[in-house]
Amino acid sequence: MKSIFIALFLLAPVLLAAQIKSGPMLGYADMKEVLIWVQTQQAASVHIQYHEIGDKKIYKTDPVRTEKATAYIARIIADEVTMGKKYAYEVWVNNKKMSFDYPLEFQTQELWQYRKDPPAFSFIFGTCNYVNEEGTDRPGRPYGGADEVYAAMHAQKPDFMLWGGDNFYYREPDYTRTGMIHRNDHTRGAKSLQPLLANVHHYAIWDDHDYGPNDSDRSFPLKHTSLEMFKMYWGNPNFIFPNEGITGKFQWADVEFFMMDDRWFRAPNEIADPQKAYWGEKQMTWLLDALSGSKASFKVIVNGGQVVSPAKLFENMANYEGERNHLLKELKNRNIPGVLFLTGDRHISDLNKLTREGTYPLYDLTVSPMTAGKADAVKQDYNETLVEGTLVTERAFSKIEVSGPVKDRVLKITIHNIKGDVIWTKALKSSELK
Structure with missing residues (x-):
C-alpha cells in the first residue's frame, strides 16, 4: 500500500x-x-x-x-x-x-516616453507552420516537420513572437466549426511548442490556410467562424473592425505594428480587373490614416503576402495593381517615414528593396516556412527589388532586434535556420527611412 x-x-x-x-x-x-x-x-x-x-x-x-x-x-x-x-x-x-x-x-512594457530613449527589444517572426496529423494529411511524404525550430526560437529569448499567417493549415475535414476547433486544438497542442507559448508574448495575423482553403478570399462561407476561432485562440489586443476580419495594431517600445488582413475583403485572384480589392477600401483608408498619425521610429506593416516585389506571382500584391499603386503613391505623397513590411506565404525567405525616386526605399522581409514544406524560388523572384544574397529556400525564422537612441534607432534582421544557425543579417537605420 x-x-x-x-x-x-x-x-x-x-x-x-x-x-x-x-x-x-x-x-x-x-x-x-x-x-x-x-x-x-x-x-x-x-x-x-x-x-x-x-x-x-x-x-x-x-x-x-x-x-x-x-x-x-x-x-x-x-x-x-x-x-x-x-x-x-x-x-x-x-x-x-x-x-x-x-x-x-x-x-510588462516599460514607460519610457518623455523620460529616456526607448528600450531595446527583440522579437521572432515566422510563418507557415504545418503540424502533421495522420489521417487528415495527404498521402505520401509528410508535409510538415522540423518542430525543433520552436526550441531554436525560444533559445533566442525574444520579448515576443509575431506569427505572420498560415500559422496552421486547415484540411478538407475541417470546414465546420467542430473541424476548425479540432485543427486549432491539434496545432496549438504540439508538445514541443509549449515552452515557447508559455514564456514569450504572441501576436498574430492570418493568411489563406488559417482563414480557409488555399487561396481563399472574401467569398469563403465560413469566414465568420474563422474569425471566431482567431479571436478564441489568439491574444491580440484589438480588432479595428470588430466583425470584419483581424485587422489591428499594437506598439512595442517605439515601434508600431499594423496587422493587416489580406483575406476578408479580398476579391478572387481570378478576376481580371487591376482595380480589384486586396485589402479593400475600408482597410486601406484605416492603414494610411493610422500610418499618417504614427510617430513610431519604425512602422511595420505585417501582411500575409508579399507587397514590395513587383513579381505577379502566386498571391503577391502585385497581382492587385490598383491597390498596390495607390499604397505606394500615398506613402510618398503623405511623406510617411519609417515604413517596412513583414510578409510570408511564399515558402521561401528573402528581402526585397524598392527604390523610390525622391524618397527612401521600401523594404519587405519575407520569412517562410517554419515547419511547412519548402519551395523553390522562380525566375520572377530574381527581379530588381531582390536584395542580393538574401534568398533562402530552407525552413527558417527571423529574429529582429531594435536598439539605439531614439533619433537613430537600428533594426537588425537575422535569418536563422531551424537549428538556430545564422544564415544572413542586415541592419536598417531609422534615419535611412526618411
Whole structure:
C-alpha cells in the first residue's frame, strides 16, 4: 500500500498538468495588463497567480470557467501589474496548481516616453507552420516537420513572437466549426511548442490556410467562424473592425505594428480587373490614416503576402495593381517615414528593396516556412527589388532586434535556420527611412 501511495504522489504533477490541453500561452503585454491564455481538457475553473520577480507579494486573478462552447479556453487578464517588470506566474485549475517542467514568466512594457530613449527589444517572426496529423494529411511524404525550430526560437529569448499567417493549415475535414476547433486544438497542442507559448508574448495575423482553403478570399462561407476561432485562440489586443476580419495594431517600445488582413475583403485572384480589392477600401483608408498619425521610429506593416516585389506571382500584391499603386503613391505623397513590411506565404525567405525616386526605399522581409514544406524560388523572384544574397529556400525564422537612441534607432534582421544557425543579417537605420 505504501508503494502505491508513493507512486501516486510522484505521478501527481503529471496528472495535474494533464488537466491542461494546451498552453499557457502569453498574449499581448501592455504597461498595465497582460493576457494569459489557457485551454483545459474539460470544463474547469482556471486562475493565475503571479508575483514580480524579486518580490514575494502574490497576486491572484479572478477565476474563469472554461466551457465546451468555447473549446474550454480561458482568456485571463493579469491586471495588478506595473510598467517594465517581469513576473513569474502559476496556472491553477480547480484550485490545484499545475506543474510544468519549464518556468512560466511574463513581462510588462516599460514607460519610457518623455523620460529616456526607448528600450531595446527583440522579437521572432515566422510563418507557415504545418503540424502533421495522420489521417487528415495527404498521402505520401509528410508535409510538415522540423518542430525543433520552436526550441531554436525560444533559445533566442525574444520579448515576443509575431506569427505572420498560415500559422496552421486547415484540411478538407475541417470546414465546420467542430473541424476548425479540432485543427486549432491539434496545432496549438504540439508538445514541443509549449515552452515557447508559455514564456514569450504572441501576436498574430492570418493568411489563406488559417482563414480557409488555399487561396481563399472574401467569398469563403465560413469566414465568420474563422474569425471566431482567431479571436478564441489568439491574444491580440484589438480588432479595428470588430466583425470584419483581424485587422489591428499594437506598439512595442517605439515601434508600431499594423496587422493587416489580406483575406476578408479580398476579391478572387481570378478576376481580371487591376482595380480589384486586396485589402479593400475600408482597410486601406484605416492603414494610411493610422500610418499618417504614427510617430513610431519604425512602422511595420505585417501582411500575409508579399507587397514590395513587383513579381505577379502566386498571391503577391502585385497581382492587385490598383491597390498596390495607390499604397505606394500615398506613402510618398503623405511623406510617411519609417515604413517596412513583414510578409510570408511564399515558402521561401528573402528581402526585397524598392527604390523610390525622391524618397527612401521600401523594404519587405519575407520569412517562410517554419515547419511547412519548402519551395523553390522562380525566375520572377530574381527581379530588381531582390536584395542580393538574401534568398533562402530552407525552413527558417527571423529574429529582429531594435536598439539605439531614439533619433537613430537600428533594426537588425537575422535569418536563422531551424537549428538556430545564422544564415544572413542586415541592419536598417531609422534615419535611412526618411
